[in-house]
Amino acid sequence: MAHGVLQAHRQGVPVAGICGGYQMLGDTIIDEVESGLGTLPGLGLLNTVTHFAQDKTTTQVEGQMASALPGWLAAASGLAVRGYEIHMGETTLNAQCQPAMTLRKGENAIADGAVTDDGLVFGTYLHGLFDSDAFTRALVNGLRVRKGLTPLDHAFHYAQYKSQQFDLLADAMRQHIDIEKIYTIMQQHQEPV
Known part of the structure; x- marks a missing residue:
């Protein structure tokens, strides 16, 4: 897979990574916590270094995309974003990279992610980013252009679509599952209180 990502990048294809994908896009991953493998090379598409930490970050966050994103990301500049983080790494940006966004964590504004100066590579720790209709449309349109x-x-309304799909799934389950039979089986195997 690494070969395919690198080959696509050499051909000018934009590359994005979220969480572990973001970490792998960097120059170096230093893991003296989880695997004990020490220092490993990344793909080298972002000039970043990731250090795995002892504590896992798990938090819901909101923020804003950087105000002057380059290239195919330009239409996403300044957009509000929200999602969650769940990772054990801290990533440091070096030259030829700028933060992709700023996230609010309590009272603090924290830079997150990285984007190359030409905008062809970007990464972030923010899961759920593509749940935002405005963000997704901005990126799709950037690729279309x-x-x-x-x-x-x-606009494609992802939240509405997702809700409709859950309703369809619930309808199919009601139609094809004998829920009373399941309740009977559960009661037969229930531990006495």
Whole structure:
């Protein structure tokens, strides 16, 4: 897979990574905590170094994309974002990279992610980023423009679509599962209180 990502990047294809994908896009991963493998090379597409930490970060966050993102990311500049982090690493940016966004953690504004100066590579610890219709549309349109296609003007409402899909799943389960039979089986195998 690494070969394919690197080959695509050499051909000018934009590359994005979230969480572990973000860490792997960097120059170096230093893991003296989880695997004991020590220092490992990353893909070298982001000029970053990740140090694995003892404590896992698990938090819901909101923030804003950087105000002047380059290239295919430009339409996402300044957009509000939200999601969650769940990782054990801290990533440091070096030259030729800028933070991709700023996240609010309590009273603090923390830089997160990295984007190359040409905008072809970006990464972040923020899961759920693509749940934002505005963010996803901005990136899709950035890719469309790169390919010489016109941007989409309509919005796809992911939250609404997801809710509809859960309703369809619930309907299918009600139609095809004998829930009373399941309750009977559960009662037969219930431990006495």
